[in-house]
Amino acid sequence: MKNLMLAQSGGPTAAINATLAGAVQQAQICGKIGRVYGSIYGIKGLIEGCVIELSSRLDNTSRLEQLCMTPAAALGSCRIKLKSSQEDETLYQFIIATLRKYEIGYFVYIGGNDSMDTVLLLSEYLKSKGIDDISVIGAPKTIDNDLCEIDHTPGYGSAAKYIGTVFSELACDCATYDSPSVTIVEVMGRNAGWLTASSVLARQNGLSAPHLIYLPEVPFDTQKFLCDVKKKIELDTTVLVAVSEGIKNKSGNYVAKTNLPNAVDMFGHQSLSGVGKYLEEIVSEEIGCKVRSIQLNVLQRAASHLVSAVDIEEAKQLGAMAVCSAVDGQSGMMASIVRREFNTSYSIYYKMVEIEKVANKEKKVPVEWISADGNNLNKEFLDYVMPLVQGERSIPLKNGIPDYIKFYW
Amino acid sequence: MKNLMLAQSGGPTAAINATLAGAVQQAQICGKIGRVYGSIYGIKGLIEGCVIELSSRLDNTSRLEQLCMTPAAALGSCRIKLKSSQEDETLYQFIIATLRKYEIGYFVYIGGNDSMDTVLLLSEYLKSKGIDDISVIGAPKTIDNDLCEIDHTPGYGSAAKYIGTVFSELACDCATYDSPSVTIVEVMGRNAGWLTASSVLARQNGLSAPHLIYLPEVPFDTQKFLCDVKKKIELDTTVLVAVSEGIKNKSGNYVAKTNLPNAVDMFGHQSLSGVGKYLEEIVSEEIGCKVRSIQLNVLQRAASHLVSAVDIEEAKQLGAMAVCSAVDGQSGMMASIVRREFNTSYSIYYKMVEIEKVANKEKKVPVEWISADGNNLNKEFLDYVMPLVQGERSIPLKNGIPDYIKFYW
Numbered sequence: 001m002k003n004l005m006l007a008q009s010g011g012p013t014a015a016i017n018a019t020l021a022g023a024v025q026q027a028q029i030c031g032k033i034g035r036v037y038g039s040i041y042g043i044k045g046l047i048e049g050c051v052i053e054l055s056s057r058l059d060n061t062s063r064l065e066q067l068c069m070t071p072a073a074a075l076g077s078c079r080i081k082l083k084s085s086q087e088d089e090t091l092y093q094f095i096i097a098t099l100r101k102y103e104i105g106y107f108v109y110i111g112g113n114d115s116m117d118t119v120l121l122l123s124e125y126l127k128s129k130g131i132d133d134i135s136v137i138g139a140p141k142t143i144d145n146d147l148c149e150i151d152h153t154p155g156y157g158s159a160a161k162y163i164g165t166v167f168s169e170l171a172c173d174c175a176t177y178d179s180p181s182v183t184i185v186e187v188m189g190r191n192a193g194w195l196t197a198s199s200v201l202a203r204q205n206g207l208s209a210p211h212l213i214y215l216p217e218v219p220f221d222t223q224k225f226l227c228d229v230k231k232k233i234e235l236d237t238t239v240l241v242a243v244s245e246g247i248k249n250k251s252g253n254y255v256a257k258t259n260l261p262n263a264v265d266m267f268g269h270q271s272l273s274g275v276g277k278y279l280e281e282i283v284s285e286e287i288g289c290k291v292r293s294i295q296l297n298v299l300q301r302a303a304s305h306l307v308s309a310v311d312i313e314e315a316k317q318l319g320a321m322a323v324c325s326a327v328d329g330q331s332g333m334m335a336s337i338v339r340r341e342f343n344t345s346y347s348i349y350y351k352m353v354e355i356e357k358v359a360n361k362e363k364k365v366p367v368e369w370i371s372a373d374g375n376n377l378n379k380e381f382l383d384y385v386m387p388l389v390q391g392e393r394s395i396p397l398k399n400g401i402p403d404y405i406k407f408y409w
Numbered sequence: 410m411k412n413l414m415l416a417q418s419g420g421p422t423a424a425i426n427a428t429l430a431g432a433v434q435q436a437q438i439c440g441k442i443g444r445v446y447g448s449i450y451g452i453k454g455l456i457e458g459c460v461i462e463l464s465s466r467l468d469n470t471s472r473l474e475q476l477c478m479t480p481a482a483a484l485g486s487c488r489i490k491l492k493s494s495q496e497d498e499t500l501y502q503f504i505i506a507t508l509r510k511y512e513i514g515y516f517v518y519i520g521g522n523d524s525m526d527t528v529l530l531l532s533e534y535l536k537s538k539g540i541d542d543i544s545v546i547g548a549p550k551t552i553d554n555d556l557c558e559i560d561h562t563p564g565y566g567s568a569a570k571y572i573g574t575v576f577s578e579l580a581c582d583c584a585t586y587d588s589p590s591v592t593i594v595e596v597m598g599r600n601a602g603w604l605t606a607s608s609v610l611a612r613q614n615g616l617s618a619p620h621l622i623y624l625p626e627v628p629f630d631t632q633k634f635l636c637d638v639k640k641k642i643e644l645d646t647t648v649l650v651a652v653s654e655g656i657k658n659k660s661g662n663y664v665a666k667t668n669l670p671n672a673v674d675m676f677g678h679q680s681l682s683g684v685g686k687y688l689e690e691i692v693s694e695e696i697g698c699k700v701r702s703i704q705l706n707v708l709q710r711a712a713s714h715l716v717s718a719v720d721i722e723e724a725k726q727l728g729a730m731a732v733c734s735a736v737d738g739q740s741g742m743m744a745s746i747v748r749r750e751f752n753t754s755y756s757i758y759y760k761m762v763e764i765e766k767v768a769n770k771e772k773k774v775p776v777e778w779i780s781a782d783g784n785n786l787n788k789e790f791l792d793y794v795m796p797l798v799q800g801e802r803s804i805p806l807k808n809g810i811p812d813y814i815k816f817y818w
Contacts, residue, residue, distance in 0.1 A: 071578045072578075072585045073585050165804075165811055169480045169711040169813075170707065170708075170711060172421070172483075172711065173481045173707050173710070173711040175481065175818040177485070177486060178453070201810050202811075205807050205813070206812075294706045294708070295704065301582070302582040306715070308809065389810065391809065399614075400795075400799045401570075401574065401577065401798065402574055402611075403614040404581055406616065409584040
């Protein structure tokens, strides 16, 4: 029997290890796979031959459950853009040497849109070399929810639940004092507003915050923003604002462009941070009331203590699906989620999609789901997001403190 | 039967509403109190006559439980330092007029060290005027844990559990990539290091982070800090640092208030950077590796979704204790916690302490609980904090989103 290699890539999430656990469990029960290995630091581990054995480390359901509920990427991750084989074929030779060394027949790469580029390049290279005994399959993840060809990505539901909860708590905190104040919360998501939009969840149980929500899908106008804030202060005194890190002005430039060295990664993505602070200064200058900014920062992608049960279960199933697909001999595909009936009760099914439809693309919030004045969400978004944040899961605890899994560090 | 007035003051916590719930419940069951009222925005509500009736709003156990698990201050809060009666006696006359209007015999003020100053001034004023039919009692709260005459304050255990959990998750997130990096997390606590010290909880289940912990109790030396960080990078590659917002240098000046070069913002203002951001810039400049700073900000005081069950129960009991004491005719006292046997199993009892021993004072982390090199905690601190973070409580949820109580906003 051939063996399975697993790896993780891109930014950590609270659900990416559930996909890893689902893949390992499927390998253990399907009876068609020998040993399971993990490549450390994503594709880098395959290039450098840094691999650990996973089967014995995850040989019971309680260890698998512990892995499920551990945040970040238990195998480590990377942000490496694989050069094309025309540019550097030796990289591919190293990868194949490692896969051969461990007698791998199936390689599942868990990651976002950039990582799907790696799946595409590697599967095409294998095909071009006539190597048909190694399947390369992608399994999706990203809190940003910006992958194409999938209803929603694993990791998003948990991050949305975290953001909705935190905004509920911030709403209570903001209402504590009676003097006018503005609290600006900067949310991740790069060029897509899915995460910031989920702040609207806080409003579902009687709270009026967040009062204003700004997504990158709508060009940001500072004067309109100030006008919006002034109106809300008159109405509600304490105003809570959700803003995406990646909002752009009408000219298409990021409102917050960091001037740090090394702020562009290998995929050409600008590291985005600081829009909250920037808007804080503008409100302070132009309105003059008490104002503070809060960055949810990496907390929003690491909060295993507050995941969506739906998200964790789907993440597991996608890992299992990816393994099944590889065993079936497919390659260059990604495991995906299709929603059956959007406007009635929540129902999904899993299917495989071609990787070239996913790699290097971004899916944004449909403009018709955003209110006409550009600072709120319509009911369509709520109908979309509500089923994704349902259910709770407990983290593994020892003495009241998380007991997370640790493989290599 | 005389009535009970309740009010909340100072910074919000995740447990202050549990004290409110405990006080209301005690009033309902003791058979010696008529109606229960709440003053909105702390003492300000009594001065301005802004009061709501609480008995009917909290007439069943499920509403009381919902209140228990709602963050911030359900009655609103203030940061008013009451002038002495010599300076402005009319304030006291307004307060007494409101208390008389609602036929109040018992006034319980839930707050921190500044709020206990209000309890002291008001109880002394009543005494000086020969008014002996109104009892004024303090109930403690503060995430900072800096109150004197109490083993630990309600709100601290929950914030400590939140901080320990978040540091566990950040430790996983930091270990994701293999390049050297430094993550600096700024924690609240004013001049006391109790909250920052609780980050050490993350290390109890096999993680090595946080690698360095800096409290305000030890004078901060930037050169030593850089030296500490360099050593840890060599050892662990990715370094997680916990730092108190209130650290001071040897001259006793706040490190966070140090003026930075290039710290002039876009409007020409010299910005007083947070200490995390300040240290981030120093590490970037002097060490040159990837570095980021994270402010836990108000999230650490509002996280009802991650409280300590021990903390919530004690907070409730202190509210009940304050009411009992008022009914017994005491005044100018604060409900307090005494720990029975510090080094063996956790056991406490409640007692009343004189308010002048508490008001306007700060309790710091004992220097002998801090390691000799000033960047770690000794076992004594762990023995102290571990019992305070035990047990979990679920928040009230509707459709997967918190359903928090809302009285007046």
